[in-house]
Amino acid sequence: QVQLVESGGGLVQPGGSLRLSCIASGLGRDVYALSWYRQAPGKERKFVATVSSGGTTNYDDSVKGRFTISRDNAKNSVDLQMKMLQPEDTAVYYCAAYNQRVGYHWGQGTQVTVSS
Helix, strand or coil: EEEEEEEEEEEEEECCCEEEEEEEEEECCCCCCEEEECCCCCCCEEEEEEEEEEEEEEEECCCCCCEEEEEEEECCCCEEEECCCCHHEEEEEEEEEECCCCEEEEECCCEECCCC
C-alpha cells in the first residue's frame, strides 16, 4: 500500500521561506515521478512542480525562480524549498507520486499560510 506523508507546513510572513518534505512508502519497484500540487480555499488543486526519477524538473510559471523541488531516490522522498513566499501561495500543499501504470497516489496535505 502506497503512503505519502508530508511535513513542514506552517505560518510564514510574506517574503519568508519554508521547506516541505514528503516521504513515500510502498512504491515497490515501480518508477514514479514525484510532484507537489496545491489547493487554495475555494479553488481547484493545481500543479506546482515535479521531478522525474532521473531528476528532470518542471515548474508552474507562478513559482519559477522561487521554489525548488528535489528528490532523494534512496529515501523515496521529495522536498519543496519555497522562498519569497507571498499571500497567494497560501494553500494546502499535496505530495503526489505518479506513473502511467497506476496513476496518482496522494498525500494528506500540509497547510501553508503566508500572512503578516
